Amino acid sequence: MIACRQSQDRLINFEGKQLIVDSTYAVVDSISNFILPYHNHVEKMLDSTLAYASLDISKTDGIYNTTAGNLMADIILEQAAPIFKSRTGKDLDFVLLNHGGIRSIISEGKVSARTAFEVMPFENNTVVVELKGQSVKEMLTYLIRSKRAHPIAGIQLVLNKDDSIKSLTIQGAPFDEKKSYYVATSDYLVSGGDDMVFFKDALEVTDIDYKIRNALIDYFTKVDTLAPKVDLRYYKIE
Amino acid sequence: MDRRKFVTHTIAGSVMLSAGGVLLNSCKASKKHLTILHTNDVHSHIDAFPKNHADFPGLGGLARRAGLVQKIRKENPNTLLLDAGDIFQGTPYFNFYGGELEFKLMSMLQYDAATIGNHDFDNGIDGLLAQLPYASFDFLIANYDFTNTVLNGYTKPYKTYIKDGIKVGIYGLGINLAGLVTKKLYKETEYLDPYEVATDIEALLKETEKCDIIICLSHLGYSYENENRPDDLKLGKRTKYTDLIIGGHTHTFLERPTVVTNAKGREILVNQVGCFGVNVGRVDFYFDEAGGSAEGVTISV
Numbered sequence: 001m002i003a004c005r006q007s008q009d010r011l012i013n014f015e016g017k018q019l020i021v022d023s024t025y026a027v028v029d030s031i032s033n034f035i036l037p038y039h040n041h042v043e044k045m046l047d048s049t050l051a052y053a054s055l056d057i058s059k060t061d062g063i064y065n066t067t068a069g070n071l072m073a074d075i076i077l078e079q080a081a082p083i084f085k086s087r088t089g090k091d092l093d094f095v096l097l098n099h100g101g102i103r104s105i106i107s108e109g110k111v112s113a114r115t116a117f118e119v120m121p122f123e124n125n126t127v128v129v130e131l132k133g134q135s136v137k138e139m140l141t142y143l144i145r146s147k148r149a150h151p152i153a154g155i156q157l158v159l160n161k162d163d164s165i166k167s168l169t170i171q172g173a174p175f176d177e178k179k180s181y182y183v184a185t186s187d188y189l190v191s192g193g194d195d196m197v198f199f200k201d202a203l204e205v206t207d208i209d210y211k212i213r214n215a216l217i218d219y220f221t222k223v224d225t226l227a228p229k230v231d232l233r234y235y236k237i238e
Numbered sequence: 239m240d241r242r243k244f245v246t247h248t249i250a251g252s253v254m255l256s257a258g259g260v261l262l263n264s265c266k267a268s269k270k271h272l273t274i275l276h277t278n279d280v281h282s283h284i285d286a287f288p289k290n291h292a293d294f295p296g297l298g299g300l301a302r303r304a305g306l307v308q309k310i311r312k313e314n315p316n317t318l319l320l321d322a323g324d325i326f327q328g329t330p331y332f333n334f335y336g337g338e339l340e341f342k343l344m345s346m347l348q349y350d351a352a353t354i355g356n357h358d359f360d361n362g363i364d365g366l367l368a369q370l371p372y373a374s375f376d377f378l379i380a381n382y383d384f385t386n387t388v389l390n391g392y393t394k395p396y397k398t399y400i401k402d403g404i405k406v407g408i409y410g411l412g413i414n415l416a417g418l419v420t421k422k423l424y425k426e427t428e429y430l431d432p433y434e435v436a437t438d439i440e441a442l443l444k445e446t447e448k449c450d451i452i453i454c455l456s457h458l459g460y461s462y463e464n465e466n467r468p469d470d471l472k473l474g475k476r477t478k479y480t481d482l483i484i485g486g487h488t489h490t491f492l493e494r495p496t497v498v499t500n501a502k503g504r505e506i507l508v509n510q511v512g513c514f515g516v517n518v519g520r521v522d523f524y525f526d527e528a529g530g531s532a533e534g535v536t537i538s539v
Contacts (some may be wrong), residue, residue, distance in 0.1 A: 009269070009270055009403065009404055009450055009525040009526075009527065010525060010526055011451065011523055011524070011525050011535055012524055012525060012526050012534070012535060012536065013483075013523075013524040013535065013536045013538070014482075014521060014522060014523045014536075014537055015521065015524075015537070015538040015539070016245065016482075016494065016495035016507045016509055016519070016520070016521040016522075016526065016537075016538075016539050017494065017495070017519075017521075017539070018298065018492070018494070018495075018509075018511055018517050018518070018519055018520070018522050019306060019517060019519075019520055020516065020517055021286075021297055021298050021302050021303050021306060021515060021516055021517060021518060021519045022296065022297055022302075023296065023298065023302075025303075025305040025306040026302075026309075027299075027301040027302050027304075027305055027309060028301050028305050029301075030304075030346075031300055031301040031304040031343065031346060031347075032301040034342075034343070034346065034502075035284055035285070035300065035301065035339070035343070036332075038284075038331065038335065038339050039284075039285065041334070041442075042330050042331060042334050045330075045334060046330055053475065113330075117330060121508045123327060123360065124329070125420075156285065186443070200485035207420060207422070212239040227426050237436070
């Protein structure tokens with residue numbers, strides 16, 4: 001086969017293997033030196049202080065809501081709402097993210113772009129999904145059954161002891177099942193991530209071309225201090 | 239020699255596989271030697287991983303990969319260096335420089351060709367175009383039709399390379415972008431059936447271009463359970479003239495390259511080397527002159 005009739009060369013043997021790029025190979029200095037200024041610039045940009053965290057911001061410091069979750073969801077609400085409004089003329093109602101999507105604690109002290117990369121290493125975009133009241137109910141059922149503090153903002157949910165809903169308000173107004181709502185979330189979740197299947201019944205999905213990480217960086221740049229609290233946005237009456 | 243007869247002959251000649259990568263054939267007598275080096279899914283990993291990294295302690299990095307490539311090129315100047323896509327996205331280097339550094343460094347390492355992965359559209363088709371001036375290597379992709387996009391004319395379906403008189407035909411295949419990449423990013427890029435395109439291009443490379451070796455750079459992915467989803471293993475079974483499929487996308491770490499029996503009953507290699515530049519794949523092709531004593535083709539993995 002491999003030898004063409006026209007060719008004088010005939011393949012007799014081939015061998016495949018994998019080489020591990022480890023210290024058995026010498027570093028080429030000209031390449032290292034070329035990378036160095038880029039490396040230093042990236043490091044400098046990543047580490048320049050944007051804000052200060054006045055406490056350790058963690059996703060495990062509350063049962064139904066956490067400081068890290070509240071910070072993330074509040075940032076998305078604050079940063080995404082004006083973009084969504086300017087694009088569509090509509091108002092964002094609330095935010096739902098996933099607890100697993102918070103990839104790092106924010107330690108007390110200086111906060112930089114690197115912090116945003118650690119908390120959100122993925123390239124996910126903020127999308128706004130229009131959900132029917134019925135889908136919002138399914139979403140809440142998911143949230144309650146998950147027993148996880150998935151980050152939310154713009155919504156207040158109070159549970160009875162038996163996990164039934166005691167009260168639910170969105171943007172301060174009682175939930176109206178006949179209404180549709182605009183919820184900002186991650187494109188990862190809309191595409192079925194974390195089994196958030198209620199998103200498949202979306203009436204409309206608007207990608208606002210805004211990376212979640214960039215929303216964090218923009219917010220860190222805008223404010224001086226991060227001081228999120230575990231609050232009453234979601235809790236159970238014990 | 240009649241090709242049909244020769245194929246039969248090749249099948250009759252036993253294909254020997256040795257586990258340790260030890261060559262048991264008469265390589266020393268061979269006149270020519272072609273080396274292929276390949277990476278995939280490097281995802282902007284310019285620096286080596288830190289020594290305390292859980293998965294890849296101290297591994298990878300462009301400067302060390304350069305050392306590896308230099309060493310092998312010194313041993314065999316007849317070497318081609320290839321990448322199977324997803325060069326972009328994964329470290330802040332991409333966020334800050336948009337892929338410029340990745341392309342510049344690959345050019346400095348003298349990459350010969352790359353195909354395009356889905357993440358290479360992460361800054362849009364315009365973002366990819368903007369970085370092309372920094373790449374001195376070829377972008378090979380046969381099953382994306384860029385006619386109605388800004389990338390029209392900047393890629394080739396295939397290219398042939400001559401090393402020590404050995405003619406090597408290389409073509410590229412990309413994954414279906416619909417559902418994987420936002421349409422806004424890839425715009426009017428049209429995805430064509432990779433199997434049909436591959437069989438057409440490899441026949442052209444064999445019969446018209448008279449290539450001695452045919453290589454596919456694929457970003458389809460190694461293997462999917464869904465039989466309707468194209469992958470490298472299925473591609474290998476359907477092709478007739480492709481000798482080596484260098485894959486990407488699924489970040490598959492293989493113990494050793496996979497031997498696949500192609501549509502003509504001949505054994506070929508499918509390889510993929512994980513991701514993030516922690517490994518480089520190496521495939522060596524040894525040739526003798528036609529009429530030599532060797533019978534059939536031996537594959538060692």
